[in-house]
Amino acid sequence: MKSLLRACLVVALMGVLGAACSSAASTTDAAPTTTVPAEPKHGGKLVYGIEADPNGLDPTKNGWDASGLMLANAIYDPLVALDDKGAWHPYLAESLTPLDGGRVWRVKLRAGVRFHNGEELNAGSLAASTAHFKASAITGPITGYIERTTTIDDLTVDVHMAYAFPNWPFILTGQGGMVPSVTNFDDPNASTHPIGTGPFRVKEWKPGEYIKLERNPDYWQQGLPYLDQLEFRPIPSDTDRMAALQRGDIDVLHTSNDGLVSQLTEQAAAGSMKLIRDTGEAEKNFVMFNMDNPKLADPRVRRAVVLATDRDAYFKANGTDPSQAIDGPYSSASPFYESHPLPAHDLAAAKALVDEVTAESGPITFTLTVTNDANSLVAAQALIDGWNDAGMKVTLKPLDRSALPVAVVVGGYEATVFRYLSEHDPVAENYFFTSQTAKPDGQISTNMAKVKDDVLDQAVADGEQSDDPAVRQAAYAKLQARLAELNVFVWLGRTQWVVAETGKIENLENNRLPDGAPAQPMQAGVHRLTQTWIDV
Secondary structure (H helix, E strand, O other): OOOOOOOOOOOOOOOOOOOOOOOOOOOOOOOOOOOOOOOOOOOOEEEEEEOOOOOOOOOOOOOOOHHHHHHHHHHOOEOEEEEOOOOEEEOOEEEEEEEHHHOEEEEEEOOOOEOOOOOEOOHHHHHHHHHHHHHOOOOHHHOOOEEEEEEEEOOEEEEEEOOOOOOHHHHHHOHHHEOOOHHHHOOOOOOOOOOOOOOEEEEEEEOOOEEEEEEOOOOOOOOOOOOOEEEEEEOOOHHHHHHHHHHOOOOEEEEOOHHHHHHHHHHHHOOOOEEEEOOOOOOEEEEEEOOOOHHHOOHHHHHHHHHHOOHHHHHHHHOOOHHHEOOOOOOOOOOOOOOOOOOOOOHHHHHHHHHHHHHHHOOOEEEEEEEOOHHHHHHHHHHHHHHHHOOOEEEEEEEOOOHHHHHHHOOOOOEEEEEEOOOOOHHHHHHHOOHHHOOOOOOOOOOOOOOOOHHHHHHHHHHHHOOOHHHHHHHHHHHHHHHHHHOOEEEEEEOOOEEEEOOOEEOOOOOEOOOOOEEOOOEOOEOOOOOOEEOO
C-alpha cells in the first residue's frame, strides 16, 4: 500500500500500495538517467535530512509518507520495482507469473536471501506477511482482493485473488510489497525494531533526532550497498533543513516546499549546490471534502467552493508555478489522463449558489484542516478568503504534520488540503475512489473522501480487472469525468520534489535493477540509496 500511502500529508495506509517476469507501460516519461562514474567507492557515512520521523516502520501496521518510504527502501526490499519507463520488474521476487488470467499470481522468491537477523527469506515469510497485511486494520481494507495463499515449494507461493487482477504487480512496488521477518510479527516493538532484507539495518533510533542505519554485510545484491552508514535526521522545518545542509550538518535533503525549491534552483545555477528534480509522477495537491459530513453533502455547496476558489491567489501565496496546475487525479503525461478543464473563478456564480443554499438551510459553515507550517497556512488562508467572499463562513484548523493524516484517515475533518496520488498506474490508487474502502467517521477509511458512487465503482473495477489498454483507458476516463461532475475534490497543483546536496554524493538516483535495467530515478521525492556512494 506507494502504493499505502506516500505523501507528506498522506496517511499511513497509502504507502502500502506501491508499485513488480513481464512489464507494463509507463505513465510518465522520466528524464534520462545520468552516467554513473566508473569506480564507485565503498565506505563512508551519509546524513540525510528528511521532513519528519516515521510513525513506525512495520509495513503491516504503519503508514509511510515520503520520509517513511525513504527509510523503508533502505531497510526492506520491495517484491517489485519500476524501471525508468514505468515498467515493472521483479526485485526481491525472482519472478511473478499470472495464472488463470491473473486470478492467481505465482510468486517465486530469490534464493539465498536472508533477513538482518540471519533468518532465511522463504515462502513461509511471504505467506505470513500476506496474512498480516490482510489482518491489519491499516492495510486489511486495501488487500481485500486477496483470498488466500498456497505454498508451492520453499521459495514459491501462489496468491489467490477474489477476481482476475492482471495489474497486481503495480501494488507491490511500495509498502505492500515489502516483506518483514516473521520475528517482527511477535514483537510488540516491531515498528521501531524493523527487520528486513534491505541494504541497511537499524543500529539506533532516537525519535525526533535521528535514525542510524549500518550496512547489511550479508546483502543479497553482491557488492552493495556502497555506504557503511546511513543516518536520517527528521527536520520538519524546510528552512532549518536548508540551513543544516549549508552548515554541513547533513549531506542531502529533499523538499517539496516551492519557496525552498526556488532558492535551491538559484544556488544550483550559481554552482554551490547540486540539484536533482523529480520528473516522474508526483503527488497532486487538492482540497478534499468529507462526503459523510452533512455540511458538505449538498452538491451545490461543493460546486460553490469550486467556483469561489481563486487558484491564482493560492499559487501566489504558496509560491507555486502556475504551470503546475492540475485538473484531475492523473498527470497530463499519463496515458490514462483525460482533460476536464476546471471551471473559471466565478465569484458571482458562487454567491448565487451560496444564497440559494443559505435561504433553504442556513449559512454554509465548515472548517479547512491544514498542516501548521507557515507556507501551508498562508496558502490555505488565500483559499478561505475567496470562499468567504462568496458568503460562506470557513475557518482554518491547523494540525501538525503527523496529526493531519491520522485525522483525515478516520474522518476527523470537514475539508482539508491534502497531497496524494502519485502512482504510475492508477490501479495502485483505486482504493481511494471505491465505495468498498469508504468507512464511517471514526473508522479507518482509505477512501478518505468517503465518496460512494456506482459510476466510480464500475470504473475502478474495469480498470483493475482488465489488461486491455483500451478498456483500462476508457475506465479511467469515466472515473475522471465522474469526479469532475461530483466536485469531491478541488484540484490545485502538482507537487515539485527536489533532492539537493553540496557536491560529494554520487549516484543518488541512477540505480540499476537486479536484472540490469535502469531503475526509476525517483517517485514523489522517494529514491533508493542502495547504490549511492561518497566521492571523497
